[in-house]
Each structure stands twice: as structure tokens, then as C-alpha cells.
Amino acid sequence: MMFLLWTGNSWAQVTVDEKIAPLVEKLIDNNARVRLEAHDALVSIGSGAVPTLVETLNNPDCNIRWRAAWVLGDMGTEAASGVPALTKALQDEDTQVRMYAVLALGAIGIQAKPAVPALMAALQDKELYVRIYAASALRRIGMEAKVAVPSLINALKDDNPRVRKNAALALGAMGTEATSAVKDMIPLLNDTEYYVRYGTAKGLGGIIGAYQDVADKLPSAKLTKVITDFEQVTKIVEEHQQNFTEIDAARIRRPLEALKSEKETRLFDRVVEWLLKHKLLLGVAAYVTLLPTLWFMMLRVKPIWLLKINNALKPYTDFSLPLVSINVPLRYVLFVGWFHYHPKVLDAWVSKYIESAREQFPKKDTVSNRNTYIPIPVVLDGNTVAQLAPDNLRATFSKQRSCLIISGEGGIGKTSLACQVANWGMSDTADKRLCQHLMLPVLLEEDFRAVDGKSSLKEAIRGQLQASIDEPEPICEELLVKLLRKQRILVIVDRFSELNTTTREALQPDSPDFPVNALVITSRLEEKLGRVNKTTIKPLRIEANKLSSFMEAYLMQRGKRDKFTDQEFFDACNRLSLMVSHGNITVLLAKLYAEQLIANVEKQVVYDIPQTIPNLMLGYLNELNRDVAGDKLDDRIIHQDTKAIAWECLQRNFQPGTALRTDAIAALLTINPLDVDRRLDYLENRLHLIQTVGSAKDKIRFCLDPLAEYLAGLYVVEIYANNDGKWRSGFFKKADDLVKANGQDIIKGFLLAVYDCYLSQIIGAKPSDFVPVRLSKLTGVTSAIQSVAP
Known part of the structure; x- marks a missing residue:
């Protein structure tokens, strides 16, 4: 056979038999192309070049030694006869020689079994890549390298994560022979490096997968032990599922389920065998009559036990009935399945x-x-x-x-x-x-x-x-x-x-x-x-003529009616009727008014009852703040902050909703840049006015929708004041669009709140002004609107 070889200046034809040694010498030629051509030629020659390459492993020049090992590795199984020499090369003083010798043994695979002891020693080599490739070589040899299991267990504790990963993969290749390594591999499922966790999951999957292949031959005690060990593995994977892919989990879960099924099948087989040997007909008769009777009795005495029994039997599925080819869950075989959801x-x-x-x-x-x-x-x-x-x-x-x-x-x-x-x-x-x-x-x-x-x-x-x-x-x-x-x-x-x-x-x-x-x-x-x-x-809203009945019932249920004389009670009801500009009142407003009546009489405050609904809302905030113990915020700060946040919650579509927490913080910063986080926390955890919601806890909403509407209404009135042009181009333009899109009912509450806020906050405001009239038309309650005391 002839080969073309680049000599550095030109191509030359060489024969296999006569030119193997020169080819080996060309492995250290100064010309990279010559070295590569020599390498490829030797790989192509295959087993015929192995003796010369083996001899070269003893060459004094370390550069040619490691290149000879490199060629042998690329030959793969054809270099099997070189295993003894490569094994000896693992003791070479040169790092690269040892590293390429390890790689070559791994490439040879199962035929490199004689090198296993040397590869075990290489797992403790001072050179990192020798240790990495030694574990990889043992993995390729597979179960034939089972004597290396203890050494690989030690390698799981190596400082380098790549050594740990390859050791875990190698143990997985050992199959059932690596059972003793499971307890040492489990901690690596929490390793900080993702590829170590991947290698460990795959290695554990290889071990339990090997057990699945021989499940029917395993002793029951051994089967139970394997299931127990790998249930710990599954638990860790489930608890830290963000660290593993579904493929990682499936490598362990599926074989584990198969082993559990094998265990359940054995239990059922033993039970069926026992029944068949001990008076089958009598057993069937007792089974058909006594079990349903037992469940009927339990249904009358302790029905919850039926659910507990059913849950205990739920894992046992596909029970094979004797004499017929039908598989059913055990809970139905025992008849309890027909009762547990009675x-x-x-x-x-x-x-x-x-x-x-x-x-x-x-x-x-x-x-x-x-x-x-x-x-x-x-x-x-x-x-x-x-x-x-x-x-x-x-x-x-x-x-x-x-x-x-x-x-x-x-x-x-x-x-x-x-x-x-x-x-x-x-x-x-x-x-x-x-x-x-x-x-x-x-x-x-x-x-x-x-x-x-x-x-x-x-x-x-x-x-x-x-x-x-x-x-x-x-x-x-x-x-x-x-x-x-x-x-x-x-x-x-x-x-x-x-x-x-x-x-x-x-x-x-x-x-x-x-x-x-x-x-x-x-x-x-x-x-x-x-x-x-x-x-x-x-x-329905509370009508004016029924307001006193509601207030009476509310105060009675709160146990506070005896704190008011009849005259004080009816005067308070009359003041509330005068406050309402729409002819009747919602339940919430009536309750807030009643609570302020109670707070005032208990604190002996005289005639401190708000005269308008917007001021009633602000008074409600004051009452909440008054009951806060310890260091508290000023009422005016709370008013400003809640109005700004309420507007953030409503401005998008004029109905109470949520605001991004970041937007709420930005709104508070424009009011006062100091202690923003404390102010927000105060509103939520001291006054309980707002809630943080959303799966990411990044949104805020008010606990009471009408309170949010009135506070937002006060904020809007502060923005637009009595500037009809700003109201027309800003507020009413958006309000008209929302009414056209969704109808008036969904934003009616907010519009009525703005109406009340305008009349109570704008000096000299009258129901006949532009803003109240436009709001009346939008809400459709023009005929019911009355004057409100400023």
C-alpha cells in the first residue's frame, strides 16, 4: 500500500512496511502540515503501525512520546494491542504523555480493561486533565471496570467540578455495580455547578436504569432498598426542580416507577397465591359479602376512614384478577373505591x-x-x-x-x-x-x-x-x-x-x-x-327614609347604640342625609359614617363629624391613624400619599384596580422624596389601607374601592381645579372614550365621587357649573343631584 506524504517541500510516495518509522519521526516535524499528514497516515495504517508506535512510547523525546499516544488513541480499538504500553505510559513523568495515554485507553474502550488499576491511580494524578480523562476512560470501559467504584467515589469529592462530573458519569456506566456510590452521589445533586448536577443526575439514572433491566430477578429486600435510596433522589430533584430539566428528572423517575410497579406486583402475587391455596371458594364468598358489609358499616360509623383507606390503596393499580384477564385498581377490587366519595x-x-x-x-x-x-x-x-x-x-x-x-x-x-x-x-x-x-x-x-x-x-x-x-x-x-x-x-x-x-x-x-x-x-x-x-x-342603596333604620341596626349590632341619646342619633342621621348629593347612600358610606360617630363619642370629641362625603373619607383616614400605636405619620402626609396612590390605581380606566408598585413609589417621590418605603409600608401594614398583590408581589390596590374612588377624585380636583379647559381636554375626553367603549355603569362610582369632590373642594362651586353638569350627564343622575354644603 502506498501513501502520499508531504516532506516540507513536496509530496512523496511511501510504503507502509518501509516507512512507518519515518512517519513516526515526522510527528515532530517543524512543519505543522507534515505532522498532521504523518498523524493521518499512521491512523489510516491502523494496527500495522501499532508496534512501532508502542516502541516510540519509550523514546527519550517526550514530544514524540505524547504524539505516539495521540495517534494510538485516534486508532481506537485497532490499538488494543498497545494497552500494556499505554498503561505503562500512565507513569510517564511528562504530563502530556500521561494525558494522551489516558485518552487513548478511553478510546480503546472495553479492551482496555487491564489498564483499570492504573486508571484508578490516575484519578489521583496531580495533573487536572489526567484526572478528568481517567474518569472518562473508566466510563468507556463500563461495567468491566467495576473494581474502580471505590476510587470513583473518592473522585466525587475532587476539588475540580469536571472531575466530579466525569466520576459521576463513570459510576452511572457501572450500572448495578455502583450501588454503593448512590449515597455519595446524592449530595452532588446540590452542587453549585450545573454540569456536575447534570452528570450526577445522568449517572444516577444509569444506575437505576440498570436495576430496571434486572428488576424481575432482584430479591425483595434489595428491590426495597433501591427504591428507598432513589426516592431520596427524586425528592431532591422535585424540591429543586429549577436546577434540573424534565429529561434529568425523567431519567430517574421512570425507572423508579417501574421498580415500584414490580414491587407492587410481587405483593399482589403473594396475596393471590395465598388465597388460591386456602379454600378459594370460601375466600371468594367472604370477599364478596363481608367487604361491602364492612364498608357499609364504616359509612355509618366512621365515613372519613373510607377516604383514608382509599388514599392508602390508591398507589396500587393494575391488579390482575384471578381467572380473568382484567386489570383493575386494588381499591376497587376491595370495593372501597365504590364508597370513598360517597x-x-x-x-x-x-x-x-x-x-x-x-x-x-x-x-x-x-x-x-x-x-x-x-x-x-x-x-x-x-x-x-x-x-x-x-x-x-x-x-x-x-x-x-x-x-x-x-x-x-x-x-x-x-x-x-x-x-x-x-x-x-x-x-x-x-x-x-x-x-x-x-x-x-x-x-x-x-x-x-x-x-x-x-x-x-x-x-x-x-x-x-x-x-x-x-x-x-x-x-x-x-x-x-x-x-x-x-x-x-x-x-x-x-x-x-x-x-x-x-x-x-x-x-x-x-x-x-x-x-x-x-x-x-x-x-x-x-x-x-x-x-x-x-x-x-x-x-340597593339605602334610601334616605330608611337610613335611620340601617344606622340603628348597625349600632345595635356593634353594641354602641346606648352611647347615643335619641336626639343625638337622629341629628347624626339628618346630617348624613344632607351630605348625600344623590338622594341615597351606599352601605359602605353609611358604615364609615357610623364608625366615625362611634369613634367621636368614645373619644368625647364634640361635633367633629365631616359635612361632606370626601371629608368623611379623609376623616376615616384620620381615625385609622389615630389608633396607631407608637411612631406615626402626620395625617396630612397620609392624605397626600393615599390620594396619589389612588389616582395611580384608577387613572388607567377610571375604575379601582391595581397600580405597579414602582409607579406608586414614583408618585410618592414627587410629593416628598423622604422615607418613601416607610410611608408605603405604613399605609399597608399599620393602616391596612392598601394591599400588595400579584404573583410577583409587584402591584398595589386599595382594600376599599369607594375609598380609592374618592381619594382619586380629590386628587383629580387638585390637578384640574376650576379650569374648565383642562377638564374638557383631559378628564372628560378620556371619560367620554371610556363610556363609549364600556358603558357608564363601570365608571359611574368614580364619576360620582369626582362630582362630590368638586363641589366640596372648589370654593364657590355650584351644581350648575360646567364640571358638575358634565359629570351629571355622564352618570345619568341629573335629576337626583342636589346641592352640597362646601
């Missing part, structure tokens, strides 16, 4: 957690702010009801699917009524419930977070339910769906009209897959919700 079982589960729900639900900020409930007139499906009671809603909640929509303007009492409906669902008195069984309320107030591969609605409900029942772990999805389908969970979605599009689209009661069969929605709009059958409730 209504009595679900009722028992709810009863177990009802006390916790009664304790936790009122602690939610939204609920605690509305703990005093006074019945007010509502329009129920077109009919006026003076005082809504559970009897009025039983027909709704007696249906298989119930949907209740409470709509109306801000402050009208929608959320208060929804919270009262929740209390009726939890009532310990049967005749005060919405239906015969108890219901656990879940309050959803924020936009849903997206959850990969899962329903955002169900995950939101599950998270709130977990907090309500005070359990460390969320309930399983199967049980959650059954509780929702059987109306044991009452889902309340607050501020539906203000939620984002994604969240609203997740709530489709007309869909057959929608899991919630007991749903309450509060909204500023009359929501259609497709063609689902629904019950609608519209709370």
Missing part, C-alpha cells in the same frame, strides 16, 4: 375541617373588614327582597350546578353580602344554611397564576383551601374535584369585573369541564357568563 364521606371530610374554616375565613383582610353585616334590600332575579336570608337562596343551591352573581357599584355591599353567603354555607344550624350539607368557602381575589400543565383555577382554589383548613399539604386533585362537583366547596370570586382577561377566561361556568358547581361572583357589571343558569342579586 356524599357521607365528603360531608365527614368537610366536618373535619369546618371549625378550622370558621376560624380562618374571618381572619382574611377582606372578610374581617366586613365583619358587621346588616341586611339591606336587594333585587333577587328581578324581585325586590327587603332582607336577604338563606331561605331566598336555597332554591339556587339545591340545583346540581349553582351560580350566584352579585353585581352593583363600588361600596354597595357586594363583597359583604358574598362573605355573609359564605357564613351561611358554614352555619352550624341547618335552617340557616344554603343547603342541607356544610360548605367550605374559598375566596379568590387576585388574578390566577399560570401553572405549567395544570388548571390555574383549580390550583388557586387548592392553595386557598389549604390555608383555610390549616393543613401543611394541599389536598389531592381528585378529592378537590369531587368536593367542587358535589358543592362541598363554595367558591367566591371577588371583583370579577376587575380581573385580567386570562383569569376571566378561566372562569367559564357554561363549560361541561368547569369543576365548580357552587359559585358566587361579585362584579360591577351584570356578567353574562355564557348561557349558564344563574341567580342574580343587586344590592
Whole structure:
């Protein structure tokens, strides 16, 4: 065979037999092209050049020694006869010679088994790359290098992450022979270097994958030990899933599931074998009669036990029935699967957690702010009801699917009524419930977070339910769906009209897959919700002639009525009637007024009651601030800050919503650059006026929508004052656009608040001025508007 070789000046033909030694010499030629051509020629020659190259490994020149090892490595398995010489080269004093010798042995692969002891020693070589490639070479040799397992375990503790990674991969190649390394590999799943974690996950996957291949031959004790060890691995991967890909997790999870299935199959086989050997017919008869009888008895005495038994048996699936080729879950084989979601079982589960729900639900900020409930007139499906009671809603909640929509303007009492409906669902008195069984309320107030591969609605409900029942772990999805389908969970979605599009689209009661069969929605709009059958409730404002009755009931329920003489009480009601410019009043405004009456009489303040609704709102802020203990902010600072933040929450679409926390901070900076974080924290955690919301906790909203509307109204009036031109080109231009796009109802509350703020804050303002007249037309309440005292 002839080869062309570049000599440095020209090409020359050489033969294999006569020119191998010269070719080897050309490996250290000064010309790089000559060296490369010589290397390629020797690789092409293959095993015929191995003896000469092996001899060259003893050459005094280290440069030609490592190049000879390099060529042998590129020959791969053809250089198998050179393994002894390459093994000896691992002791070479030159670093490159040792490194290329290790690479060559790795390239030869399984035929390099005789070099395993030397490669084990190379794992402790002072040169980093020798250690790295030694671990890689052992990996290529595979299970034939199983004696290297202890050395590889030591290499897992190497200071260099690449050595640790290659050692973990090599142990994975050892398969079941590397079982002893598992406990030492587990800590590397938390290694700071991502490629070490990858190598460890892959190595562990190789070990458990090898066990999967021989699972049917493993002793039960060994099988149990392997499962226990790798359950620790899965737990770490799940707890730190951000550090691993789905492929990493699947390498371990899938073989582990296969081993668990093998273990379960053995258990079932033993049980079936035992039954077949011990009076089969009698066993079947007892099985068919006694088990269902036992579950029926338990259903009457301890129904919750059926759920616990079912959950314990749930992992055991695909049980093979004897004599027939049918696989069914074990819980159904034992008949308990037919009972575990019986209504009595679900009722028992709810009863177990009802006390916790009664304790936790009122602690939610939204609920605690509305703990005093006074019945007010509502329009129920077109009919006026003076005082809504559970009897009025039983027909709704007696249906298989119930949907209740409470709509109306801000402050009208929608959320208060929804919270009262929740209390009726939890009532310990049967005749005060919405239906015969108890219901656990879940309050959803924020936009849903997206959850990969899962329903955002169900995950939101599950998270709130977990907090309500005070359990460390969320309930399983199967049980959650059954509780929702059987109306044991009452889902309340607050501020539906203000939620984002994604969240609203997740709530489709007309869909057959929608899991919630007991749903309450509060909204500023009359929501259609497709063609689902629904019950609608519209709370009504308190009419002037019924204001004293409401105030009387509220003060009585608060236990404060005896603090006022009859004359003081009626004078206060008259002052409130004069304050209202729209002929009637919302529940929230009446409550705020009553609370200030109570605060004044308890603090013995005389005639310190605001004379306008905007001033009532500011007075409410003052009362909150007055009760703060310790270092407190000045009332004027609180007024300025809350007005600015309220406008940030409303300016986008003139309805109470959220503002970015960064925008709120920017607004506060324009007022006063000092202590911005402290001021924001004061409003949220001392006065409880605002809440931080959103999955990223980057948004702010007001706890009370009407308060936000009036504070924003005061801010707007400060901006535009009595400049009709600025009102026309700025505020009213946007208001007209919003009314055209969405109708007047959704922004009516804010426009009325601006109306009141203008008349109360602008000196000499009259209802006949340009701004009040335009606001009257936009809200459609022109005929009801009266003069307000400045």
C-alpha cells in the first residue's frame, strides 16, 4: 500500500512496511502540515503501525512520546494491542504523555480493561486533565471496570467540578455495580455547578436504569432498598426542580416507577397465591359479602376512614384478577373505591375541617373588614327582597350546578353580602344554611397564576383551601374535584369585573369541564357568563327614609347604640342625609359614617363629624391613624400619599384596580422624596389601607374601592381645579372614550365621587357649573343631584 506524504517541500510516495518509522519521526516535524499528514497516515495504517508506535512510547523525546499516544488513541480499538504500553505510559513523568495515554485507553474502550488499576491511580494524578480523562476512560470501559467504584467515589469529592462530573458519569456506566456510590452521589445533586448536577443526575439514572433491566430477578429486600435510596433522589430533584430539566428528572423517575410497579406486583402475587391455596371458594364468598358489609358499616360509623383507606390503596393499580384477564385498581377490587366519595364521606371530610374554616375565613383582610353585616334590600332575579336570608337562596343551591352573581357599584355591599353567603354555607344550624350539607368557602381575589400543565383555577382554589383548613399539604386533585362537583366547596370570586382577561377566561361556568358547581361572583357589571343558569342579586342603596333604620341596626349590632341619646342619633342621621348629593347612600358610606360617630363619642370629641362625603373619607383616614400605636405619620402626609396612590390605581380606566408598585413609589417621590418605603409600608401594614398583590408581589390596590374612588377624585380636583379647559381636554375626553367603549355603569362610582369632590373642594362651586353638569350627564343622575354644603 502506498501513501502520499508531504516532506516540507513536496509530496512523496511511501510504503507502509518501509516507512512507518519515518512517519513516526515526522510527528515532530517543524512543519505543522507534515505532522498532521504523518498523524493521518499512521491512523489510516491502523494496527500495522501499532508496534512501532508502542516502541516510540519509550523514546527519550517526550514530544514524540505524547504524539505516539495521540495517534494510538485516534486508532481506537485497532490499538488494543498497545494497552500494556499505554498503561505503562500512565507513569510517564511528562504530563502530556500521561494525558494522551489516558485518552487513548478511553478510546480503546472495553479492551482496555487491564489498564483499570492504573486508571484508578490516575484519578489521583496531580495533573487536572489526567484526572478528568481517567474518569472518562473508566466510563468507556463500563461495567468491566467495576473494581474502580471505590476510587470513583473518592473522585466525587475532587476539588475540580469536571472531575466530579466525569466520576459521576463513570459510576452511572457501572450500572448495578455502583450501588454503593448512590449515597455519595446524592449530595452532588446540590452542587453549585450545573454540569456536575447534570452528570450526577445522568449517572444516577444509569444506575437505576440498570436495576430496571434486572428488576424481575432482584430479591425483595434489595428491590426495597433501591427504591428507598432513589426516592431520596427524586425528592431532591422535585424540591429543586429549577436546577434540573424534565429529561434529568425523567431519567430517574421512570425507572423508579417501574421498580415500584414490580414491587407492587410481587405483593399482589403473594396475596393471590395465598388465597388460591386456602379454600378459594370460601375466600371468594367472604370477599364478596363481608367487604361491602364492612364498608357499609364504616359509612355509618366512621365515613372519613373510607377516604383514608382509599388514599392508602390508591398507589396500587393494575391488579390482575384471578381467572380473568382484567386489570383493575386494588381499591376497587376491595370495593372501597365504590364508597370513598360517597356524599357521607365528603360531608365527614368537610366536618373535619369546618371549625378550622370558621376560624380562618374571618381572619382574611377582606372578610374581617366586613365583619358587621346588616341586611339591606336587594333585587333577587328581578324581585325586590327587603332582607336577604338563606331561605331566598336555597332554591339556587339545591340545583346540581349553582351560580350566584352579585353585581352593583363600588361600596354597595357586594363583597359583604358574598362573605355573609359564605357564613351561611358554614352555619352550624341547618335552617340557616344554603343547603342541607356544610360548605367550605374559598375566596379568590387576585388574578390566577399560570401553572405549567395544570388548571390555574383549580390550583388557586387548592392553595386557598389549604390555608383555610390549616393543613401543611394541599389536598389531592381528585378529592378537590369531587368536593367542587358535589358543592362541598363554595367558591367566591371577588371583583370579577376587575380581573385580567386570562383569569376571566378561566372562569367559564357554561363549560361541561368547569369543576365548580357552587359559585358566587361579585362584579360591577351584570356578567353574562355564557348561557349558564344563574341567580342574580343587586344590592340597593339605602334610601334616605330608611337610613335611620340601617344606622340603628348597625349600632345595635356593634353594641354602641346606648352611647347615643335619641336626639343625638337622629341629628347624626339628618346630617348624613344632607351630605348625600344623590338622594341615597351606599352601605359602605353609611358604615364609615357610623364608625366615625362611634369613634367621636368614645373619644368625647364634640361635633367633629365631616359635612361632606370626601371629608368623611379623609376623616376615616384620620381615625385609622389615630389608633396607631407608637411612631406615626402626620395625617396630612397620609392624605397626600393615599390620594396619589389612588389616582395611580384608577387613572388607567377610571375604575379601582391595581397600580405597579414602582409607579406608586414614583408618585410618592414627587410629593416628598423622604422615607418613601416607610410611608408605603405604613399605609399597608399599620393602616391596612392598601394591599400588595400579584404573583410577583409587584402591584398595589386599595382594600376599599369607594375609598380609592374618592381619594382619586380629590386628587383629580387638585390637578384640574376650576379650569374648565383642562377638564374638557383631559378628564372628560378620556371619560367620554371610556363610556363609549364600556358603558357608564363601570365608571359611574368614580364619576360620582369626582362630582362630590368638586363641589366640596372648589370654593364657590355650584351644581350648575360646567364640571358638575358634565359629570351629571355622564352618570345619568341629573335629576337626583342636589346641592352640597362646601
